[in-house]
Amino acid sequence: MSSNISGTQKAELSRLRELSARIGGDPMLTQASTGNTSIKLGGTLWIKASGKWLVNARGEDTLIPLDLDDVRECMEHSADPAEIYAGASIETAMHAVLPHPVVLHVHSVNTIAWAVRQDATHQLTRKLDGLRWRWVPYVSSGLPLAQAIERVLSKSAEADVLVLGNHGLVIGGEDCAKVEDVLSQVEERLAVLPRPAGEIDSPALKQIAQGSPWDLPSDDVVHALATDTVSQAILSRGILYPCQSIFSDSNEPEIFRAIPCLDSKDLYENRYSTRPFLLINGKGVMVRRTMTSSQLAMLSGLARVVQRIDSSAPIHYLSDQEVAYSARTISSRYQQRDPQSQYSVAP
Numbered sequence: 001m002s003s004n005i006s007g008t009q010k011a012e013l014s015r016l017r018e019l020s021a022r023i024g025g026d027p028m029l030t031q032a033s034t035g036n037t038s039i040k041l042g043g044t045l046w047i048k049a050s051g052k053w054l055v056n057a058r059g060e061d062t063l064i065p066l067d068l069d070d071v072r073e074c075m076e077h078s079a080d081p082a083e084i085y086a087g088a089s090i091e092t093a094m095h096a097v098l099p100h101p102v103v104l105h106v107h108s109v110n111t112i113a114w115a116v117r118q119d120a121t122h123q124l125t126r127k128l129d130g131l132r133w134r135w136v137p138y139v140s141s142g143l144p145l146a147q148a149i150e151r152v153l154s155k156s157a158e159a160d161v162l163v164l165g166n167h168g169l170v171i172g173g174e175d176c177a178k179v180e181d182v183l184s185q186v187e188e189r190l191a192v193l194p195r196p197a198g199e200i201d202s203p204a205l206k207q208i209a210q211g212s213p214w215d216l217p218s219d220d221v222v223h224a225l226a227t228d229t230v231s232q233a234i235l236s237r238g239i240l241y242p243c244q245s246i247f248s249d250s251n252e253p254e255i256f257r258a259i260p261c262l263d264s265k266d267l268y269e270n271r272y273s274t275r276p277f278l279l280i281n282g283k284g285v286m287v288r289r290t291m292t293s294s295q296l297a298m299l300s301g302l303a304r305v306v307q308r309i310d311s312s313a314p315i316h317y318l319s320d321q322e323v324a325y326s327a328r329t330i331s332s333r334y335q336q337r338d339p340q341s342q343y344s345v346a347p
């Protein structure tokens with residue numbers, strides 16, 4: 001299919017790869033393999049392959065071609081194209097449903113900080129005034145999300161910005177330049193300054209790291225998960241968005257609750273031998289040396305989101321059922337590609 005594309009189409013694809021790499025390189029928009037982009041060219045839907053990192057879009061075969069009519073026909077039979085076409089992004093159905101030639105979906109930190117609030121539509125109505133935007137309440141990724149978007153668009157087709165409850169942001173447009181322009185407008189309007197976090201206790205953390213399976217994270221932002229009391233209060237009450245379920249399939253997330261500082265570093269390994277990271281109350285975060293780059297990126301993203309949620313915000317947490325479902329979906333998709341690894345993210 002790719003050999004039949006014209007010079008103009010090649011140029012469009014190249015622009016999408018460039019845009020994908022730019023948004024993939026911004027931790028405020030994309031973490032690990034989250035986020036996906038697509039372009040519809042002459043009946044072909046070029047969509048990000050599942051598990052690929054957008055940041056590598058310039059050098060890898062990040063986009064795969066699918067016949068758009070076939071994808072849409074599959075959805076008419078209530079089948080999820082991500083299940084039918086091996087390697088296609090979990091959000092293939094969403095990209096096919098949207099009428100725009102270029103579509104991007106990101107786990108924008110600023111957007112999620114608003115989209116986890118019970119009063120999100122009220123807040124966003126003020127902030128996004130003048131943009132053609134719609135709210136899509138939380139629903140699982142894949143076909144259910146695409147169908148929810150179809151319902152929203154059937155009431156008002158004129159929309160190029162979708163804010164996904166407890167999930168992220170979708171932008172559609174005529175071409176890459178327009179989509180990127182709208183993305184920067186939304187980011188500017190939804191920007192939140194992070195709450196300052198407490199100082200980390202470097203000497204204590206370095207002592208725990210010596211000769212142990214634990215290390216300090218390379219991204220200092222992560223420490224706020226343990227040094228900011230507001231973040232701790234928010235995290236201890238539930239799961240905010242599906243990617244968090246790579247660490248916990250329970251909506252009573254023990255793993256996100258800070259633990260006390262123990263006297264002996266051996267106690268950390270004995271008591272917390274199954275944990276990928278430790279939030280040590282008021283001291284900082286330790287990460288297991290075997291943590292994958294996906295996990296580290298997800299943890300950084302979580303810290304960035306939680307630092308931007310206001311202390312008085314009424315929060316809409318995912319239900320038990322939603323957390324269990326997203327944990328199953330994410331792990332089963334990942335295991336199809338990397339049975340060696342316990343965790344990862346492949347939206």
Ligand SMILES: [Zn+2]
Pocket residue numbers: 034035105106107141167168347
């Ligand atoms: Zn997503």
